[in-house]
Amino acid sequence: MQITSHDMDVTLHTLYLIGIIAEGMTGAIAAGRKKMDLFGVVTIALITALGGGTIRNILLNVYPLTWVETPIYIVVVTVAALLALPLVNVVIKLRRLFLILDALGLITFAYLGAVIGYSVTHSIIIATIMAIVTGVSGGVIRDILCNDIPLVFRSELYAIVAFLIGLFQAALMEYWHNTVYATIFILCFGFALRLFALNKKINLPLIDYKHKDFD
Amino acid sequence: MQITSHDMDVTLHTLYLIGIIAEGMTGAIAAGRKKMDLFGVVTIALITALGGGTIRNILLNVYPLTWVETPIYIVVVTVAALLALPLVNVVIKLRRLFLILDALGLITFAYLGAVIGYSVTHSIIIATIMAIVTGVSGGVIRDILCNDIPLVFRSELYAIVAFLIGLFQAALMEYWHNTVYATIFILCFGFALRLFALNKKINLPLIDYKHKDFD
């Protein structure tokens, strides 16, 4: 059996949809915990799901933005957010499934960020940055809007997974022919690393200077 | 008597000026309540008044930005912010007048967002999103900079008014000839709905999952 570039596109598009749905649901639940109204819940879901790609494209001057070109993504995330509300108990009970879907979204977002970043700039550094931006900045804005310190800055290797996928994928595009199999390997590696970190509760060590200040 | 397109332009421009002045004053007062200095007060006034249109234009890639093309708007908002400070007691006593001016700003911003969004993308969904972005995001950034959970996410139909104006105006542009009279009707409807919600303290129901978490 051979995996064609078309199979890959279909798979990635499916993963992208899973990713924005999962991210939209995390956004809706985070907003619901802060006593926002329905409008706030949907807004934060949309920003969580689509914000990373939006910031990436603004930084790279790639227009039109994904959701401006394909507004149906807005409808998909809105529906996911509205479904998350009555189903919140189910979503929380299925926490494990949910984190798996979220991890699928993370690796897809990071991969897409690396590919777009590298295509525009041909720089491994920028491609890696764009993998991180696409993968994590939606969640960062979600946490700012909910008035929390962004969770992603101290959460189980979340950003590191985006970083590694970005770096490997960009190196692949720079030094080898970009092949479907190598990309699949990178995505599986990132997915496994994220699930492993979640299971073992592995974090980067926290830095703590609480009592150190310039004052 | 006939209302011409020119009358409409003059009216809208007047409403826009009222809107940025009212928004600038709310920004200045919000900043003053957080012990900022004069510079902080003016900055937050400018962001509150001009931030929504700025974000809309960046998302749509419409340049130059309004205030970059017409820097006098910066002077107008700065003066409004500086006037709000000595007049704060007056402004607060005239709370009702002030909320009416703010509502005029809201409907104007939402209308302009819908028109620009539809002109660029010919999508009703995007035009509606841009009405909301233009109408409310200045206030959202104001609240983030003042370290509050954005008020607009739980405030009397504020965002819903922007949503409805955006949706109706975009539908008007898609399905009918865009006529002055229909637009006036939409604006009056939005204005009345906002005032009604303020008077009756009508809110969307708040979602509250405080005790529900993934942890």
Add this chain to the structure above:
Amino acid sequence: MQITSHDMDVTLHTLYLIGIIAEGMTGAIAAGRKKMDLFGVVTIALITALGGGTIRNILLNVYPLTWVETPIYIVVVTVAALLALPLVNVVIKLRRLFLILDALGLITFAYLGAVIGYSVTHSIIIATIMAIVTGVSGGVIRDILCNDIPLVFRSELYAIVAFLIGLFQAALMEYWHNTVYATIFILCFGFALRLFALNKKINLPLIDYKHKDFD
């Protein structure tokens, strides 16, 4: 001895490097005080150092962004942030030196903002705004991400220095031939003003409406 335009370019580039290094270190230390992991520390360092110029260029539609065109700046700031961590005690003991480097960065950022703003728009108002945006917005985002009210809104003339450099430099470009010596004078003036304000703990008066509200 004559100061050539080339000398000036080399000096400014050196000052720019000093600025992003100093800003990156303040970002790293601020993040470290909030119990973030290594990734969070580096991210906040990058945003503090490069965020101001990024926002300026997005507002003016000037692409590619500085660090997208010259990714080595990302490496420089990352290394500075990582060095700030083990050296935190040294950095804090050398507080005075550090604030001087930070002041050098401030005047350089403000100057570059004014020059780029004026070149693109030929408006003194916009050039002044861009001096402020470039000089202070990195620090503002740093404080938002660390969930603080932005310090710059109540800190010793920080923003005022950026404002004055922007205004004078833009006026210079509008009304006289832009000469090297006048620019040097403006930069020295801004530097001296900032150090004077730091030494004497001079602040703009704080506005405080804590007990005044619309409600």
